[in-house]
Amino acid sequence: MSVTRRDFLKYCTASAAALGISAAEVRALAKALLNGGGPTVLWLQGSSCSGCSVSFLNHVASTTPHDAADVLINVINLAYHPTLMAAAGDTAVAAAAAASLAPGHILVVEGGIPTAFAGNACWAWSENGADVTFQQAVTTHAQAAAAIVCVGQCSAYGGIPAAPPNPTAVQSVKQLTGLPTINVAGCPPHPDWMVWTIAKLVAGAQIPLDSFGRPTELYAKRVHDQCPRKEKDEEAESFGEHGGCLEELGCRGPWSQTKGNCPKVKFNDKANWCIGADAPCQGCTNPGFPGTEPFFHEEGEDGDD
Numbered sequence: 001m002s003v004t005r006r007d008f009l010k011y012c013t014a015s016a017a018a019l020g021i022s023a024a025e026v027r028a029l030a031k032a033l034l035n036g037g038g039p040t041v042l043w044l045q046g047s048s049c050s051g052c053s054v055s056f057l058n059h060v061a062s063t064t065p066h067d068a069a070d071v072l073i074n075v076i077n078l079a080y081h082p083t084l085m086a087a088a089g090d091t092a093v094a095a096a097a098a099a100s101l102a103p104g105h106i107l108v109v110e111g112g113i114p115t116a117f118a119g120n121a122c123w124a125w126s127e128n129g130a131d132v133t134f135q136q137a138v139t140t141h142a143q144a145a146a147a148i149v150c151v152g153q154c155s156a157y158g159g160i161p162a163a164p165p166n167p168t169a170v171q172s173v174k175q176l177t178g179l180p181t182i183n184v185a186g187c188p189p190h191p192d193w194m195v196w197t198i199a200k201l202v203a204g205a206q207i208p209l210d211s212f213g214r215p216t217e218l219y220a221k222r223v224h225d226q227c228p229r230k231e232k233d234e235e236a237e238s239f240g241e242h243g244g245c246l247e248e249l250g251c252r253g254p255w256s257q258t259k260g261n262c263p264k265v266k267f268n269d270k271a272n273w274c275i276g277a278d279a280p281c282q283g284c285t286n287p288g289f290p291g292t293e294p295f296f297h298e299e300g301e302d303g304d305d
């Protein structure tokens with residue numbers, strides 16, 4: 001089912017409190033959407049697993065829009081997305097070029113940027129018979145964008161592709177371009193965090209960022225401080241035990257930069273979240289993720305960023 005801009009607006013109005021969007025921002029959003037539509041979005045995918053796109057597509061709401069593809073295609077002008085767009089070949093490349101000329105367009109980057117081998121570990125597309133590296137594509141398109149949104153750890157900080165020994169010399173968008181980025185942290189980020197960021201940008205709202213480029217509203221509190229298992233005396237001593245605190249098994253929820261409202265928003269249409277499934281938090285919103293520490297610790301071992 002396809003949604004209209006009015007549907008999207010209705011959704012943002014109904015979910016304003018949950019998404020953290022103020023009444024004034026909803027009014028600005030209404031103005032932007034109903035007077036000609038949302039901005040053009042150019043979404044590039046590089047060194048990644050596409051998990052951020054999958055997470056976005058898992059956005060399911062009980063009211064319209066029911067899925068994120070509808071938001072991107074029918075509400076906002078998603079001009080280019082390698083996995084979602086119907087166009088291919090020269091038509092797709094032309095769409096990316098046209099998008100970067102659209103005034104006020106948003107560049108969304110998913111995935112890190114390999115810079116070894118002159119960037120040839122990852123190609124974005126071919127143009128006039130020549131391969132264009134992802135490094136070239138990001139460098140070019142970042143310059144013209146009104147805002148750059150990094151979805152996920154890889155584009156924001158390097159993430160798993162940049163983990164040692166990083167043979168393809170993966171960099172984040174900010175490392176590569178030196179430009180400011182809005183980092184929607186997570187591996188993958190929660191779909192609501194991506195929708196929230198896009199809604200704020202469409203509304204023309206300011207998005208205050210922390211020192212790691214993350215929106216402070218989304219990454220305000222440590223996971224540990226919101227975890228329902230925090231006050232429990234019970235400690236899980238082995239994997240598969242239900243209900244206990246997982247700190248002794250390597251939970252990174254207490255790490256100082258493991259921030260996000262994951263316990264509240266949960267994943268897969270609010271079905272569950274990492275600790276609710278008895279899996280230690282991996283600290284996936286932490287700029288240092290995945291780090292060099294093992295994900296799981298023997299009892300008594302410790303680690304922090």
Ligand code: SF4
Nearest residue numbers: 227230245246251253
């Ligand atoms: S399970 Fe993790 S996040 Fe939850 S209270 Fe224990 S250490 Fe903190």
Ligand code: SF4
Nearest residue numbers: 262274281282283284
């Ligand atoms: S609980 Fe931890 S690993 Fe899970 S989404 Fe939140 S920050 Fe990431």
